[in-house]
Amino acid sequence: MQSVRILRNAVLAALVAAGGAQAGTLTIESWRVDDKALWETVLIPAFQKKNPGIEIKFSPTAPTEYDSSLTARMAGGTAGDLVACRPFDVSLSMYKKGNLEKLDGKPGMENFPATAKVAWQTDDGKDTFCMPMASVIHGFLYNKKVFRELSLQPPKTEEEFFKVLDSVKKGGKYAPLALGTADQWESNQIVFTSIGPNYWKGEEGRKALIAGKAKFTDPQFVAAWDYEAKLGTYLGKGASSQTYGDSQNQFALGRAAIYPTGSWDISYFNQTPDLELGAFPPPVKKAGDKCYISDHMDIGMGINKKSKNKEDAYKFLAWLGSQEFADIYTNKVTGFFSLSNHLITVKDPVAKQMIEWRASCASTIRLNAQVLNRGEPSMENELWNVNAQVLNGNLSAKDAAARIQNGFAKWYKPQQ
Amino acid sequence: MVRQTFPWHVVFFLAPAVLIYSLFSALPLIDTLHLGFYTSDDAGLNHFTGLSNFRTILFDQTWSTAFWNAMWNNTKFFMIHMLLQNPIGLLLASLFSLKGLKWARTYRTLIFLPTLLSVVIIGFVWQLILSPLWGVGEKLMGYVGMADSFAPWLGQPSTALLSVALISVWQYIGIPMMLIYAALLAIPEEILDAAHAEGASGLRVFWEIKLPLIWPTLGLVTILTFVANFNAFDLIYSIKGALAGPNYATDILGTFFYRTFFGYQSQIGSPTMGAAVATMMFLVILIGVGIYFFFVQRKLTRYEL
Numbered sequence: 001m002q003s004v005r006i007l008r009n010a011v012l013a014a015l016v017a018a019g020g021a022q023a024g025t026l027t028i029e030s031w032r033v034d035d036k037a038l039w040e041t042v043l044i045p046a047f048q049k050k051n052p053g054i055e056i057k058f059s060p061t062a063p064t065e066y067d068s069s070l071t072a073r074m075a076g077g078t079a080g081d082l083v084a085c086r087p088f089d090v091s092l093s094m095y096k097k098g099n100l101e102k103l104d105g106k107p108g109m110e111n112f113p114a115t116a117k118v119a120w121q122t123d124d125g126k127d128t129f130c131m132p133m134a135s136v137i138h139g140f141l142y143n144k145k146v147f148r149e150l151s152l153q154p155p156k157t158e159e160e161f162f163k164v165l166d167s168v169k170k171g172g173k174y175a176p177l178a179l180g181t182a183d184q185w186e187s188n189q190i191v192f193t194s195i196g197p198n199y200w201k202g203e204e205g206r207k208a209l210i211a212g213k214a215k216f217t218d219p220q221f222v223a224a225w226d227y228e229a230k231l232g233t234y235l236g237k238g239a240s241s242q243t244y245g246d247s248q249n250q251f252a253l254g255r256a257a258i259y260p261t262g263s264w265d266i267s268y269f270n271q272t273p274d275l276e277l278g279a280f281p282p283p284v285k286k287a288g289d290k291c292y293i294s295d296h297m298d299i300g301m302g303i304n305k306k307s308k309n310k311e312d313a314y315k316f317l318a319w320l321g322s323q324e325f326a327d328i329y330t331n332k333v334t335g336f337f338s339l340s341n342h343l344i345t346v347k348d349p350v351a352k353q354m355i356e357w358r359a360s361c362a363s364t365i366r367l368n369a370q371v372l373n374r375g376e377p378s379m380e381n382e383l384w385n386v387n388a389q390v391l392n393g394n395l396s397a398k399d400a401a402a403r404i405q406n407g408f409a410k411w412y413k414p415q416q
Numbered sequence: 417m418v419r420q421t422f423p424w425h426v427v428f429f430l431a432p433a434v435l436i437y438s439l440f441s442a443l444p445l446i447d448t449l450h451l452g453f454y455t456s457d458d459a460g461l462n463h464f465t466g467l468s469n470f471r472t473i474l475f476d477q478t479w480s481t482a483f484w485n486a487m488w489n490n491t492k493f494f495m496i497h498m499l500l501q502n503p504i505g506l507l508l509a510s511l512f513s514l515k516g517l518k519w520a521r522t523y524r525t526l527i528f529l530p531t532l533l534s535v536v537i538i539g540f541v542w543q544l545i546l547s548p549l550w551g552v553g554e555k556l557m558g559y560v561g562m563a564d565s566f567a568p569w570l571g572q573p574s575t576a577l578l579s580v581a582l583i584s585v586w587q588y589i590g591i592p593m594m595l596i597y598a599a600l601l602a603i604p605e606e607i608l609d610a611a612h613a614e615g616a617s618g619l620r621v622f623w624e625i626k627l628p629l630i631w632p633t634l635g636l637v638t639i640l641t642f643v644a645n646f647n648a649f650d651l652i653y654s655i656k657g658a659l660a661g662p663n664y665a666t667d668i669l670g671t672f673f674y675r676t677f678f679g680y681q682s683q684i685g686s687p688t689m690g691a692a693v694a695t696m697m698f699l700v701i702l703i704g705v706g707i708y709f710f711f712v713q714r715k716l717t718r719y720e721l
Contacts, residue, residue: 064657068678068685075687090682182571184661185681238548240571240662246549368682377478378683381659381675389663394573407478 025055026312027080029073031066032299034268035333042332047319054312064185074099074304081307082316085130085300087119088370094302095122095129101303104128106314108321116339119297119365130300131320134329134336137354138194138262138294141269144276146174146257154280158227161283165234168257176234178256179391180242187387188380190260191231193366195282196224197292202364210371212414216405217398225390225397232391240392251275262296263335263354270334270348277350281357295363297339375411382407449698451691462688469692483696485664486672489577493668494645496581497588502637504585505592510622512593513600524597528590535587539654542583546570570655573665580666584651588644592637599633600626631716639708646701649674669697 028039039058048054059080061069067090073079074094083100085091094100103109104127109117112132120130142154150171155161168176181187200206200220208214214221236242242250251259252272259265269275284291301320303313319325326338334348337355346352368379386403389395395403409415452469454462473479508527512520530538546553546569554566569579603626611621649670652660658680660667675683677690 064681067682068658068674068680071685072678086682090684093684180571181662183657184659236548238568238571241543241546241548241568242571243543246547250549373682378681380682381680384659384681385661385663388661392571392662394663410478 024309024312025057026082026309026316027057027059028082028084028301029066029070029080030058030060030084030299031063031086032084032333033060033062034264036060038332043325043328046324046328047316050319051312051315054315056316064183070094074306077306079304079306081304081309081313083130083302083304084133085120085302087297087300087365089373091120091130091300091302092122095127099305100129101305101310102127102129103131103302103317107318111321111340111342113339113341116297119369120300120302130302131317132297132339133299133301133320134333135339136262136264136296136298136336137357138190138296139260139279139281139354139357141251141259141261141265141350142278142280143174143251143254143257143259144278145254147278150257152257154278155283156280157287157289158283158285162230165231165258169234174254175236175250175256176258177231178247178251178259179235180239180244180247181235181388181391182241182243182246184384184388186244186247186260187391188383189366190262191228191391192224192383192387193296193368194260194262194294195227195231196221196367197294197362197364198282198284198289199224199227200367201290202292202362206364206367206370209367209408210414212412215415216408217401222397222401225387225400228387229390229393229397232393235391262294263337263351264298266335266348266350266354267333279350279353281361291357291361292364293357293361294366295358296365296369299336372408372412375408377407377410379404379408445698448691448694451688452695454688454691456686456688469689470696472689473692473696482664482667482672483693486667486669487700489664489666490646490648490668492577493581493584493648494642496578497585497641497645498638500582501585501589502592502634502641505589505637506596506634508589508593509596509600510626512597524593527593530587531590533587535650536654538583538587539651543570543655546579571662573662576656576662576665580652580655583655584648587651592641595637596630596633599630603629628717629719632718635708635712635716639705642704642708643701646697646704669693669700673697 030039036058044056044058047056057080060066066084067086070079070083071094074097079099083094085094085100091100109128109131116132116135117128118125120132121128146152146168147154150167152164152167153160155164165176168174179186179191197205200208200214205214205220209216216222232239247256247259248265248268250256252269252275254275266277269277281291281293301317303310303317307313321340323340323342326340326342326344329336330338330344330351331347334351335354337346337351338344346355368383372379382404386395386400390397390400405415451462453464453466455465455469456462473483511517512524545551548554548566548568548571554563557563557566567575569575607625608621611625616624646669648668652666652668652671653674656666656671658671658674658678660671673690673693674680675685676693677685677687679685
């Protein structure tokens with residue numbers, strides 16, 4: 001039996017291209033494909049200056065494949081030494097399977113506030129298994145040139161927002177929203193969980209769902225889907241087969257006025273110097289309403305329990321907790337904000353603008369990141385599907401709510 | 417009498433094939449079938465649960481909807497191949513086997529070429545061609561006055577599966593074409609000459625002489641298409657991702673299996689559940705191939721040429 005299992009793991013490992021874990025070299029697993037150059041030219045050399053002799057390889061996997069291929073590599077024993085952690089349940093499940101080291105009290109961990117560590121702790125808060133690295137903030141980017149040309153102002157309320165969208169649409173020269181639904185994830189992660197918190201009052205609504213005090217079919221959630229459906233009418237005619245990459249290009253080429261996104265995209269658009277970026281938070285219902293932003297703990301770093309080079313891995317982790325890393329990461333990997341206690345000045349103007357929303361708006365994390373994803377059917381996948389359909393006008397807000405609630409109530413006791 | 421010695425040489429010559437086949441095909445298959453009867457807990461340990469995984473797939477509402485949706489889509493995917501890929505392959509092969517066709521070799525190479533390309537390239541190229549933002553599709557259709565009929569075919573629930581299937585047909589049409597072409601070439605000249613001498617028309621020669629002689633090859637092509645389609649995964653994955661959108665309109669058994677086994681995004685993969693799905697796929701293919709062998713293959717007449 002044991003040999004069969006070993007064989008199966010070997011076959012699995014061969015199937016999923018393997019990044020070898022050798023002593024002397026540290027391999028970092030991550031889904032941040034876009035940051036490869038930054039890691040190789042800036043972050044790793046900065047670490048090596050202080051710790052000569054430790055070789056580091058940054059080996060990212062495409063975001064949509066990361067979780068599944070990492071799980072397979074963990075099972076096959078070929079995963080890298082350091083592992084970028086998704087927040088909450090995905091990493092928690094890896095920890096429970098014994099794939100990650102317990103990090104409490106390790107050097108560097110003392111630099112993070114308890115609120116930041118929550119995303120990578122067991123439910124009882126006793127074990128922390130990843131070091132918090134960064135959060136991202138969701139919002140809308142806009143093309144300042146286009147706004148000037150059409151003499152528009154960044155909207156504060158929904159009414160203003162729709163006015164802006166209408167006038168761009170009427171102009172006919174630019175697409176009002178650079179957004180597609182082919183890849184589906186944007187529909188949930190950067191539309192629904194970004195515009196929705198104003199409706200369900202951020203943490204209040206999210207916690208009510210976990211506590212079983214609110215349902216997705218309640219008006220505050222249905223209204224968010226209604227609003228999303230209305231936004232859907234401003235999408236291009238081919239939006240249903242427009243990918244995330246298409247939308248990025250569409251906006252970068254100056255063909256669209258507004259791009260719903262998260263702060264992580266700033267660095268991508270900074271590669272296009274002609275593009276004048278501005279940002280505004282999700283507009284509120286009425287002027288003077290309290291605003292909520294999705295300020296999502298996005299990435300942490302853990303250590304593979306089977307790493308052959310834990311000593312160096314811990315050295316690296318200690319450096320990840322340092323002021324130096326926080327500064328480099330926040331300012332070079334623009335749009336990712338360090339979660340540490342260190343005082344960092346954000347230099348990029350757009351990123352600075354976004355982080356300042358924290359002062360005026362209440363922060364919340366993505367609606368389904370904690371607990372809600374644990375069951376079967378997977379709420380994340382359901383939300384992708386449902387939100388893409390709502391944006392395309394193929395599903396009503398009410399039906400969307402009913403479908404998500406049904407799937408949720410199926411396995412979650414407090415909702416039954 | 418010479419004492420019969422054990423035929424060691426037979427064992428010797430069989431060993432490499434048997435070993436490699438058992439190690440990389442039979443053993444993993446048996447282990448997969450076996451794993452389908454287990455379930456794993458939080459710590460990753462497996463426990464025997466009998467048929468409960470299969471019961472979940474077939475009777476749990478969420479699972480069975482997804483499973484039957486994938487099964488039905490897969491059937492449609494197969495039907496489209498049977499209705500288009502194989503008849504067109506047959507047509508092309510018949511044309512190429514005609515004597516005196518100019519540029520036959522060039523056409524043959526061009527038509528076979530996509531088969532040699534990586535699925536990832538095919539998926540990428542077609543996504544670009546059909547892209548509503550940058551694709552040449554809309555412009556090309558505009559030249560013949562059909563720009564208005566252009567739609568984001570890969571994104572609409574009603575057309576996505578058909579579009580992906582057509583891309584697959586486009587890619588793989590070379591294979592039935594080549595197989596049938598080879599079979600057509602194997603028909604002895606004398607038979608065809610005799611038919612012509614008797615005054616049979618080209619069409620009659622095709623229906624009454626060539627077709628009966630290549631039925632076994634067409635049968636083979638059917639079964640190859642069946643197995644390949646019910647194991648398909650790569651094209652859908654490269655174009656639509658593992659979530660096979662929109663609203664699972666392009667979800668086939670392969671992508672359903674992938675999501676179950678490896679997980680997707682925050683859906684955590686379950687090797688045991690995945691093995692159960694793989695077993696179902698194996699059964700579908702086994703039954704399909706079984707039906708073919710018992711009811712079709714036996715009835716085919718083979719002619720000694």
